[in-house]
Amino acid sequence: MAVLRSALDTATDDYRANRAVQLDLLERVAEQHAIAIAGGGAKYQQRHRDRGRLPVRERIELLLDPDSPFLELSALAAWGTAFTVGATVVTGIGVVSDVECMVIAHDPTVRGGAMNPYSLKKTLRALEIARVNRLPVVNLVESGGADLPTQADLFVPAGRIFHELTGLSAAGVPTVALVFGNSTAGGAYVPGMCDYAVLVDKQAKVFLGGPPLVKMATGEDADDEALGGADMHSRVSGLSDHFAVDERDAIRIGREILTRINWRKLGPAPRALPEEPTYDPDEILGIVSTDTKVPFDPREVLARTVDGSEFDEYKPLYGTSLVTGWAQIHGYPVGVLANHRGVLFSEEAKKATEFILLANQTDTPLVFLQNTTGYMVGTSYEQGGIVKDGAKMINAVANSTVPHLTINMASSFGAGNYGMSGRAYDPRLMFAWPGAKLAVMGATQLAGVMSIVGRASASSQGKPFDEDADAARTAAIEEQIEAESQAMFVSGRLYDDGIVDPRDTRTVLGMSLSATHSNTVEGRRGFGVFRM
Template sequence: MKVHVGADATAEEAGAIAEALAEHFGVDIEVYAGAGAGDGEPAASASPPEPEYPLDDDLGPTDREASLREEIQDILEGGPEKYRERLPDQGKLFVRDRLDLWFGEDGDGGPGDADREGAAAGVKFEDGKFANFDSWHPNSPDVDEYDESDRVPADGLITGAAEFEGRDLHFMANDFTVKAGSMAGRGVEKFLRMQQRALKNGKPVLYLMDSSGGRIDQQTGFFANREGIGKYYYNHSMLSGRVPQICVLYGPCIAGAAYTPVFADFTVMVEGMSAMAIASPRMVKMVTGEEIDMQELGGPDVHAKYSGSADLVAQDEQHARDLVAELVTYLPDKAGEKPPKSDPKPPTYSPDGIDELIPEAPNRPYDVHDLIERVADAESVFELKSAYGPEIVTAFARIDGRPVGVVANQPTERSGAIFPDAAEKAAEFIWTCDAYEIPLLYLCDTPGFMAGSQVEKDAILEKGKKFIYATSSATVPKQTVVVRKAYGAGIYAMGGPAYEPESVIGLPSGEIGIMGPEAAINAVYANKLNDIDDEEERAAKEAELREEYRRDIDVHRMASEVVIDEIVPPSSLRDELVARFDFYADIEKDVPDKKHGTVL
């Protein structure tokens, strides 16, 4: 509020007036001297004093509030005590202790992290703590006789908002002491509300899953309803690409519960305790006759190596948190935002060694991780799905502090040929990077897509097209490096010239062609060579043809014809990428006006 006083008022008088009015009206006051004043500095200003409780105020918490606090404390104890006692033998934390681990002040669930009625220090608030209270708590008028086995505090599902590594997010966590973390009506409603709020406010979602699936004996009212458990996966689909969804598995997630981790952008499984499957071993035996335990059916090894459903495997609960803490540093809070940059670091190994690292012979292997470590900032390479489709490496990294998604052929794995699993992995990774504005770096060294009857049965064409489609559709900045071999449709999938990357640059070891020299000579000149009877003459002719073909596909020819943009000295590759990613950071790309493509 602005107040005008006479021009002859002293500073002391103006100050006294400001303080008196601020106290009386309870608002900020600015006092100006003179009728025309008001645009310049005030002669005095004051804010209302902080309220002081009267010294004789003897009001305080009542028995009613004390009773509520007792009820809350009882809810925080979780399900029946016998189930809590079993958790250490299963190698897992009680869910409230797990929240301390994730959201405590020091991130290790240490003493003193819990406050506000037992909530972890980083938990801002919890929703639905009293869900299903009337069905089990002795203070409820609906409960005639208390039976500990009937305890279902919070209906076995905790939802709320928290701060994690400086980022605000939504979270849910199953309480395995409540009917094995199963999902029922009130818990389902809490889960759906949390997802719907995330859609509205654009903050990431963390799922801490430890659930045996839907509570079969209570399925009426939550299974097939419009706002029932099926809506989980509708909401997952709507959230997909809107905000990062990260799921950590702590137990045997069965049936419906198993869909949350596979819908998430990133899934972490914990060794020795987590698993996921469409049906339990008991159900599998009943349906198929197969006898199998939960780990063999859907443990981390299965989903990290064979299905590709697990992005990361943690050694224990602390390791799972550490992995996610690193993962989120590469991600924005929501679509449309740029991922956070970090302070630049030089690479772990000098870029000067890149040329020596790349063998001159196209068929000799080298580990592409060694190349990445000479280009990326030190300690910034974060690989996903390392055991699945290992012929391609997919990893987040930083180049001069900027997060990028790396898609690199791995010559130590089947010569870097692209197999179906690798193609699928790459397509999904590219799609995720594009959703969250993470630029892409392709490091191409592949003889192309694998051929043969088995890969045809494994859908090499179907999965290969998804790889090519993802590369084609991605609108983030893309840089492609032809490291060595770029044969066949491999160069298409790996961001070749036709796929509108911002740049295609080559190293002097690079080659681009329909196929390699040996295969080309066999395909084109086999009959001519077979007509030469003299072995030495035939070998000499074959060497001549191979050298002639190699000159045609050499990176210098490609640069001469402006197929690629530049050949760079290998020791300058990092500096070149830093400059190009920086220059094209804000490039705008359009896709055709359509609802969506039909490939993915």
């Protein structure tokens, strides 16, 4: 393959300004991540330790193989809402006894680990990722069940958790529950539906109804241990497969379980000892302009992301607003689609369609690097068939069966989000850079459209147009859309799987590719490559 040659000048004022903005954005993300790590705060963290219990992230650290990475997902879930950042649960992909697993761990320092609507979304997304990528699941359970004031938003959709767990088991994907504390009401079905259940002595409480509910329902006076303790479930009910004397013992048993599942990946192995990029990934911070309207060359990003900075570009002289080509990332072959100058014209749509078909014929995963304002509008473009050409691209994305990985680098607006494999098109994993924006269109454009519509409506009704009210309304709409398109707002609502440091793009993509290769990597068959 050809080696990409960088034209980036790190000594320019623009580069330094871009870098400074990215570092500031990363600092803001880090501040919010620190809030998520703190959970319920110092008081409740200390109370948890005083009870002889480990914080959730220490449990995860002991569970994972020493010095192995952990790809945390949806770390800023619930950001900007009334709920705690992180949504009372930690999810992510890590290696346990040499097996890549999905880890789902409750944080009991936040309202006892109770599940709110964002906890539910985050848990269901983690289970979906486990299902489509064929990842064994390890649940670290300590939750008081549903956050009752929000039960109207929880009860019906929460049943999907059990549906996903049983579906994984039916597909031969192991599920493990390590129960450190409360697992009550509907939550009792998590260890009940997992393939393996480990309960911690004097801590685990697994029951459909605790003592207060039993008293109210039946009049019986019962205690926690008799109703759902580890000893009872190990000796009497049979719910527990393993009796753990303490938390570290439970984690040890969980790791041993993963050594016995005889797990094999179904996808091809990566090439051994891949070359690092020729250029420093740290330089990515200065590539993206401080003004999202100013385009940047995604080849500069690829030169700092793909193995050996090697990139075999496909149709480089055609549809130049979209860069397509073949590369490897941590030894895994990939096809790349990366927006260059933002707008997708008919040529770019047709080029992308052919490229996606080729990737499916060769069973090659696709990486989408988004920076798009959408498909081009205007009379000549509509007459030229932009709708049908854009539809072909979206059709190809929707029906592609090779793994898709998507990163929003700067902007993802309109149907361009769909054509570049946005969340609605089921990428296996999707991340955003801290300055990325996601919306139906830019804030200025959207507010302007609303103003034009209002002006036309007043004219058609023969009414005077209130310029002052329009200006105030336009400013309010711009402010709203600008806020709602920001990366933390978007990630807080789980429209992606997390915000990543641009410098870590290669690592994140490598871990994601490794996870997707736990399942088969196979493209759609039944049609040839057609030209349009």
